[in-house]
Amino acid sequence: MGVVLFMENFRLDPWGHVLIEEYEKLFKFFGLSPTKNLLERIERIGGKSKLYSRGIVFAHRDLDKFLNTVEHGGKAALVTGFMPSGPFHFGHKMVADQIIYFQNMGVKAFIAMADAEAYAVRKIPRKKLLENAKNYVANLIALGVDPKRAVFYMQTNYEPAYYRLAQMASSKVTTSELKAIYGDIEPGKVIAIFTQVADILHPTLEEFGKYKIVVVPVGPDQDPHIRLTRDIAERLGTDIPGLSKPASTYHKLMRGLDGGEKMSSSRPESYISLNEPIEIATSKLMNAYTGGRPTADEQRRFGGVPDKCMIYELYLYHLLDDDVLREIYDKCRNGRILCGEDKRFAARLLRDFLDEHQRKFNEIINVVEDYIELPKY
Amino acid sequence: MGVVLFMENFRLDPWGHVLIEEYEKLFKFFGLSPTKNLLERIERIGGKSKLYSRGIVFAHRDLDKFLNTVEHGGKAALVTGFMPSGPFHFGHKMVADQIIYFQNMGVKAFIAMADAEAYAVRKIPRKKLLENAKNYVANLIALGVDPKRAVFYMQTNYEPAYYRLAQMASSKVTTSELKAIYGDIEPGKVIAIFTQVADILHPTLEEFGKYKIVVVPVGPDQDPHIRLTRDIAERLGTDIPGLSKPASTYHKLMRGLDGGEKMSSSRPESYISLNEPIEIATSKLMNAYTGGRPTADEQRRFGGVPDKCMIYELYLYHLLDDDVLREIYDKCRNGRILCGEDKRFAARLLRDFLDEHQRKFNEIINVVEDYIELPKY
Incomplete structure (x- = not known):
């Protein structure tokens, strides 16, 4: 666990596509655990949910630790981000369902609008991004995300401690590591990567409420980010007080209505x-x-x-x-x-x-x- | 002008060393202009200064435009940064003298403590950096920098619009460009580069007072940053309202007391x-x-x-x-x-x-x- 391990023919690319048949390999090669072993406990704490009983959320890292914190009344947070690059669709709704499920356990949700990344990597005009971000937040709330238990923020408009975390994280990774994970990286991507690291880790900082642990619900294509972020949390060590390794859950990605790969706003x-x-x-x-x-x-x-x-x-x-x-x-x-x-x-x-x-x-x-x-x- | 042009044997490296005999080449290859042609005008506006009369500040880009703004009562700012990585010495005092000279013309000074860069690139412990930053600011004020006409800030502790600028700038540059300028780049350096871009450009933003033009006093080894930043200002175009290309001045770097290269806290x-x-x-x-x-x-x-x-x-x-x-x-x-x-x-x-x-x-x-x-x- 925590070791970044890549197989030549099984590289997960967060900006690319994933073979959704290959989920089983995640257990074998990347150290994920199946959620089915935790099902009874999850349902005892959070109630019944089709997300878990149907295996939509099928794998995790350290979700047991996260649940320990929740059960013992410790402060726990969920972290997620939406790239406001297109219409809000049913693929996004599934993440909303997860936010709501954890909020009902008393967990606070930190919800990033990844507009810095959408601008720098996807080259989407700022005006469009601001419009989409409003739209996404309204959709999330309409679906039942409780704004009193959530912090919605733009990556381009947040607190200094969040940016400091991104800056400091950048010193703990080499170019070779980034290339091994993401392939060729342009400067905009480098910034986006460390901004995402800050997205995931910042709720554990004093400035944001000193949450003891965060959980990040992601698709398996995002696992490289998670592994990198866990390593960085460790490497930053005592330089940033309170930082802890994130837990994560992995959900199946809805396929497109056209039967192709995952649901995507590009089709x-x-x-x-x-x-x-x-x-x-x-x-x-x-x-x-x-x-x-x-x-x-x-x-x-x-x-x-x-x-x-x-x-x-x-x-x-x-x-x-x-x-x-x-x-x-x-x-x-x-x-x-x-x-x-x-x-x-x-x-x-x-x-x-x-x-x-x-x-x-x-x-x-x-x-x-x-x-x-x-x-x- | 504005074109990034590099000669195999004359690459200026901001993190390395510069052959201080080679100043003349800057006029020939990099499009700088000598300050001596502007001397009379500078002294008419700012008074006599050994910096200019002795040729310590020997070259510039667009200083004439900057002086136009000052003469016509437009808002103009000076931008500079100090890497708080060691003791404050006479090499730094020379920059203080330049700040004071421009402040006396009514120019506002934005003074960065480059602690993000010092941590990520030079790997200096945070505690040491915070201590040094206080020390630097106190030295600058003791030398005569007017705090009422200055904004002192830490790169790790500033306003969202500043970080947004760094994020957005990152989308306007390719890895190849960065490599051509800086050689091999680690992630910490990439972050440091775009943070410096934000240092230079941010005073022209509405959030920081909408200054019409900034001047950046640098050593010639910093010119690659300046050229890149000028290009980025142009490329960001209408995405960020009000952004303007920085002017810059170039000073000779004090040699070390030991007769070697420039004065440096590493010796x-x-x-x-x-x-x-x-x-x-x-x-x-x-x-x-x-x-x-x-x-x-x-x-x-x-x-x-x-x-x-x-x-x-x-x-x-x-x-x-x-x-x-x-x-x-x-x-x-x-x-x-x-x-x-x-x-x-x-x-x-x-x-x-x-x-x-x-x-x-x-x-x-x-x-x-x-x-x-x-x-x-």
Whole structure:
């Protein structure tokens, strides 16, 4: 644990793509532990959650330590960041669900808008970023993130101790290490990396409330950041009082509706935004890739393949409770429901969800600057 | 101008050493202009100064533009930084003299303590850096820097807009450019570079007073920073409103008392600290490298060589007014004064200067935290 270990053919790239079939390798090569061994304990502390019972959050580092702190009434925080580079979609909602789950345990959430990174690495205009950041915060609150238990901040507009941490962290890593993890690095990326390190570590500082431990919910593609950050926390040692190694959890990444890799704002057909007109959202859903057979007849005879189906993935991650989910799954496998009917059912659930969400969003967006301080540019 | 141009055998390295004989090349290859053409105008605005009349500040970029702003009552600022990595010595005093000269024109001074860089690049412990920073600020004020016309700040403890500028600047430069300028770059250096860019450019931002132009007094070894920063100001264009290209001046670097290269805190015999016991300072002076001949007899016959003499350099940069300076110079050249007698004369001047300075310093050091806000670590 804590050792940065890379296999030639299994390098995880936070700015690239991940083979989502390869999760199992994470246990083997990178020292992650499966969450299923902790399931009973998690549910005892935080209540039942589809995130854990369905294995959406499937792995962790030091989550047991984190839970110890929570159980003994110690100050614990969750840290996450959103790159406000495109529309807020169902992939983001899954992270919101995790924030809410931990907040309900009494955990404080530090939520970064990664606008410094989005500007420097993705080259997105500042104006767009500020607009998106407001939009993201309003979406998170509309979904149920409790602003009283959260700190929302822009990477470009925060406290000196946060930047000091990024500056100091930079002295503890070599160029070779960065290259081994991230491949070729441009200056903007170097800054982004240490800003992310500060995002993760800063809640343990006195200036931010001296939290004893943080947990970072990430996709497995972000694990290199986590490993680097854990090493840096150790290397900074006594130079920064109170710094502790972060715990982390790993969630499966929602695949795109188009059936390709992960849901991504760079492919509009791959995601449904929580803010798009319901007609467009519905039409994307109706065009989604499913696990259906070539003909209705074959499907009635052989059944569908829910594990390949993006509609099923929407159910699994977002839209359905256990009992109905099980029912649909069985019906599909047995060929008793065809994709058209199923999609219409999903579309009704989606419409109900979006209706309610957009109503809340429209209230919050007007007052969102009460919750996040935006710079002028 | 503005083009980064490097000759294989004439790369200036801000972290390394510079051949101080090569100043002339700066005009030829790097587009600097000699200050002597502006001398009359400078003295009309700022009064007489040995810095300019003696050619200590020998070159500039856009100083004419800067003086235009000052003459027309526009807001103008000086920017400088000190790496608080060792004792404050006579090399630093020369920069203080420049700050004071510009302050007397009504120019505001922004004075960085480059503690982020000192920690990340020079690996100096934080505790030592905080101690040194206080010491530097107290020395500057004791020398006559007016704290009412100055902003002293730590690189690790400043305003969000300053860090935002560093973050945004990082997106406008490639790794290849950085390598061409600085050679191999570690992550700590990358952070230090963009922090310095923010040091130079931030006073033109609205958040810091919207100064129309800044001037940066540097040694020629710092010119690569200046050229890069000018390019970045241009490239950031409309993304940051108000940003303007910095002007700069170039001063000769005091050589070490030991006759080697520039005065540097890494060679204790090379400098006299403004805070060291007067006996030690005197003894360093008495051991300084001079332009004397091997024997007294030869010196009486052929005269000394003031241009090679470190005592003369102390006179030239710091200790003597024009008339006495001329007299000593002539006496030395004509063999009418030997090095021993001359050193005893210099030692008296040094003692008087240090006595007075240390008295003022001891008053100010007690209240120095009124002038600079230090972080806890």
